[in-house]
Structures are given as structure tokens and as C-alpha cells.
Amino acid sequence: MSEAGETIAFEQPLTERVRTFLRLEFLFSQHEHHRQDHSEFGVRATLHTMLDTLVVLSRSDLKNDILKELTDQHAHLTRLAATPGIDRDRLGDILTDIARAQNGLQQLATQFAGSLLRESDFLNGILNRSGIPGGTCGFDLPHYHYWLSQPYERVRRDLDAWRADIKPFTDAISLYLQLLRTSVEPRAADARGGMYVVTPPGPCQLIRVLVAKQAGVYPEISAGKHRCTVRFMDARSATGRAQQTSADIGFSIQFCAL
Numbered sequence: 061m062s063e064a065g066e067t068i069a070f071e072q073p074l075t076e077r078v079r080t081f082l083r084l085e086f087l088f089s090q091h092e093h094h095r096q097d098h099s100e101f102g103v104r105a106t107l108h109t110m111l112d113t114l115v116v117l118s119r120s121d122l123k124n125d126i127l128k129e130l131t132d133q134h135a136h137l138t139r140l141a142a143t144p145g146i147d148r149d150r151l152g153d154i155l156t157d158i159a160r161a162q163n164g165l166q167q168l169a170t171q172f173a174g175s176l177l178r179e180s181d182f183l184n185g186i187l188n189r190s191g192i193p194g195g196t197c198g199f200d201l202p203h204y205h206y207w208l209s210q211p212y213e214r215v216r217r218d219l220d221a222w223r224a225d226i227k228p229f230t231d232a233i234s235l236y237l238q239l240l241r242t243s244v245e246p247r248a249a250d251a252r253g254g255m256y257v258v259t260p261p262g263p264c265q266l267i268r269v270l271v272a273k274q275a276g277v278y279p280e281i282s283a284g285k286h287r288c289t290v291r292f293m294d295a296r297s298a299t300g301r302a303q304q305t306s307a308d309i310g311f312s313i314q315f316c317a318l
Contacts, residue, residue: 067272068272068278069269070269071268072268073266074265074283077125077129078240081233081236081237084117084122085233085234091113094106098212103208103219104196107219108190110222110226111183115177117172117173117226118174122229126232127232129236130158130162130165130232130236133318136318154239157235161228161232161235167228182203182204185201185204236318240318241266243316244314246312246313246314248311249311249313250309253304253307253308254293254305255290255292256289256290256309256311257290258287258288259287260288262315262317266317267315267316268316270312272310275292277294279291280292280293288315291304292307
């Protein structure tokens with residue numbers, strides 16, 4: 061979920077690839093936030109988020125997946141250059157960004173994340189204990205406890221070294237999701253009695269529902285090839301059981317595809 065002004069955007073991925081990209085985007089954002097905190101617990105949060113990221117990156121061949129997506133988009137946008145009225149300066153900037161992201165990914169070893177986790181006893185030990193509540197405290201991992209006590213400059217050097225191979229993925233996935241989210245303009249819609257049902261205009265990879273924060277609702281989105289249902293739930297209380305609102309809700313929706 062992302063937030064912009066007084067509107068909240070809720071996203072529902074419809075492919076496993078986009079679902080993975082959104083999870084990684086969430087982890088990248090967490091990592092960048094925690095990097096600003098130089099305290100012990102800020103460093104802990106930074107490292108643990110990085111480990112979660114490495115686990116996701118090690119589970120499949122995401123490098124080739126994102127390279128294929130970017131290559132397809134580069135070819136498609138290159139063809140658009142001949143379209144009358146196209147903003148060639150803007151198109152040129154996007155093509156440059158795509159080429160830069162491709163180059164960054166191509167320089168990486170395909171299974172770098174899994175190799176890093178396997179070859180580092182230090183990182184692997186922290187990862188194995190991270191699933192246990194309180195499992196990374198000082199007496200469980202004395203090496204980690206010692207590392208955290210070092211001057212921040214040394215700790216930061218290690219964090220930056222481990223992060224170096226993740227950065228190309230951060231840039232490439234952020235660019236891909238930006239292209240996906242802006243692939244179609246939002247269109248206005250109304251949910252009568254909190255319910256909206258529509259036939260998607262065509263194949264799509266991501267549904268985005270944008271609703272005013274002040275409406276006090278959140279959407280439950282379900283979709284298939286021939287039907288998309290958006291049900292708005294009353295969100296004014298976090299303690300009671302959520303129920304579908306009976307109010308009419310005006311919102312915007314996007315069926316994004318590349």
C-alpha cells in the first residue's frame with residue numbers, strides 16, 4: 061500500500077512475478093528507512109531487512125525475469141518513438157533509465173544472493189536465529205553482539221558491501237513498477253453500497269484502487285480473467301470485526317499491464 065496526499069492506493073497483484081516485485085519494493089523501502097537510524101536497533105533492523113531481501117532474491121531466477129521484462133519494454137518503447145506527437149525527450153529519458161537498469165543487472169552473478177547466504181557463516185547464523193522471537197540477542201549470537209558494538213563507520217562498510225549487489229535490483233524493480241503503475245490512467249468508479257463489480261478491459265498484471273483517506277474504508281479486491289470485485293470495508297476501528305460499508309464510495313481504479 062502506498063500513500064499520496066489525501067488518497068490511499070491499494071494494490072492487488074495478479075501474477076506471481078508482480079507479487080514478488082511488490083514484496084521486494086516493500087523490503088527495499090524498509091531497508092532505506094532503517095539505514096538512516098545509526099543506533100544498534102536501527103542497524104539490526106537494516107541488516108534483518110537485507111537478509112529478508114536476500115532470501116527472496118535467492119528463491120528464483122529474478123535477475124533473468126526482470127531483465128526480460130525490461131528488454132520487452134525497451135523494444136516496445138523504441139517502436140513508439142516513431143509515433144506522431146510522442147514526447148521524445150521523456151521517452152529518451154525512460155529508455156536511458158531502462159538501459160542503465162539492464163546494465164546493472166547484467167553485471168551480477170545470477171545466484172549471488174544464495175551464494176552470499178551460504179558462504180557467510182555470520183549472515184547465515186543471524187538468518188537462522190531470526191525466526192525465533194528474541195533469538196538474535198547477545199548470548200545467542202556473541203559474534204553479532206561484538207559486531208554491533210563496533211564503530212558505526214565499520215558497521216556501515218559491511219552493510220554497504222552486502223547491499224552493493226542488491227542495489228541494481230532496487231533500481232530495476234522500482235523502474236519496472238513505475239512503468240507498470242503509469243501504464244494506464246485511473247478511471248472514476250462508484251461502489252454502490254460498498255460493492256463494485258466490473259469486467260477487466262483486458263489482461264492485466266496489477267489492479268490499483270485509489271480512495272480518499274477520509275472515506276474511512278479499505279478495499280478487498282478479488283479478480284479473475286472475466287470479473288473483478290472490489291468490496292469496501294469500514295476501517296474506522298482497528299479493534300472490532302471489519303464489515304462491508306453500506307455507503308456509496310467514489311474511487312478510482314487502474315487495470316495496469318505492460
